[in-house]
Amino acid sequence: MRITIKVGSNVLTRPDGTLDFTRMSSIVDQIAQLRHEGHEVLLVSSGAVACGRSELKHIQEDLDSVDQRQLFSSVGQAKLMNRYFELFREYGISVGQVLTMKENFNDSPHRSNQENCLRVMLKNGVLPIINENDTVSITELMFTDNDELSGLITQMTHSDMLILLSNIDGIYTGNPSDPDARLIPTVNPNADLTAYISPQQSSAGRGGMQSKASVACSLAASGTPVIIANGKRSDILLRLIHQPDTTPCTRFIC
Numbered sequence: 001m002r003i004t005i006k007v008g009s010n011v012l013t014r015p016d017g018t019l020d021f022t023r024m025s026s027i028v029d030q031i032a033q034l035r036h037e038g039h040e041v042l043l044v045s046s047g048a049v050a051c052g053r054s055e056l057k058h059i060q061e062d063l064d065s066v067d068q069r070q071l072f073s074s075v076g077q078a079k080l081m082n083r084y085f086e087l088f089r090e091y092g093i094s095v096g097q098v099l100t101m102k103e104n105f106n107d108s109p110h111r112s113n114q115e116n117c118l119r120v121m122l123k124n125g126v127l128p129i130i131n132e133n134d135t136v137s138i139t140e141l142m143f144t145d146n147d148e149l150s151g152l153i154t155q156m157t158h159s160d161m162l163i164l165l166s167n168i169d170g171i172y173t174g175n176p177s178d179p180d181a182r183l184i185p186t187v188n189p190n191a192d193l194t195a196y197i198s199p200q201q202s203s204a205g206r207g208g209m210q211s212k213a214s215v216a217c218s219l220a221a222s223g224t225p226v227i228i229a230n231g232k233r234s235d236i237l238l239r240l241i242h243q244p245d246t247t248p249c250t251r252f253i254c
């Protein structure tokens with residue numbers, strides 16, 4: 001299978017905002033295993049802004065939100081990629097950085113350049129690690145979040161599946177902290193989920209369950225299954241593929 005995996009900022013950072021190297025390393029181990037089993041993987045990784053913010057804690061200047069995003073992502077993206085590069089190298093896997101913008105998915109020459117870049121990377125066994133180019137994509141040029149970006153990558157590369165890793169097991173029938181709330185294991189793309197999803201956004205990134213569900217419903221409606229799962233659970237990627245029936249998650253079926 002060709003699998004697009006999106007890892008959210010909340011998965012890669014600790015509660016104090018610093019990069020969680022142990023978690024990152026575990027995700028790399030699992031992706032290496034999936035590749036070893038013959039799967040092709042594209043990784044959409046958030047975490048640049050969160051990582052830069054924790055790196056530049058000493059910066060006292062009053063920065064507006066655009067300045068913060070540009071400054072933090074410029075530093076954080078370098079740190080993130082450096083770590084991925086080293087971790088994947090231990091498995092002999094070459095990784096390449098793809099920083100992109102919304103216009104690269106519109107009907108324009110940019111789109112075919114983007115498509116060609118991903119195609120040539122996959123053809124040559126290079127694992128694409130994709131993020132929005134947060135240093136220059138501002139306001140209307142921005143993706144809603146990396147959930148939207150990962151949906152577009154899934155479509156562009158005709159991936160067989162999208163896995164969205166967040167810090168929650170999936171969609172619940174109520175507030176996940178409520179003991180009566182149940183995890184919804186499967187969702188039909190036409191299901192109305194409004195009663196189950198709060199518009200709350202991620203504490204470390206820009207995404208949230210609402211945007212995950214909307215990306216998942218639209219991909220599943222066009223024939224690509226999507227899984228929302230908890231990237232903080234050990235071996236989650238391997239369990240989703242090998243023990244699909246007993247691994248907590250929400251699957252959007254086609």
Ligand code: GLU
Pocket residue numbers: 009045046047048049050073131132134144145146147202204205206207
């Ligand atoms: N591109 C942002 C980052 O790397 C994350 C956006 C999101 O949270 O979806 O920090």
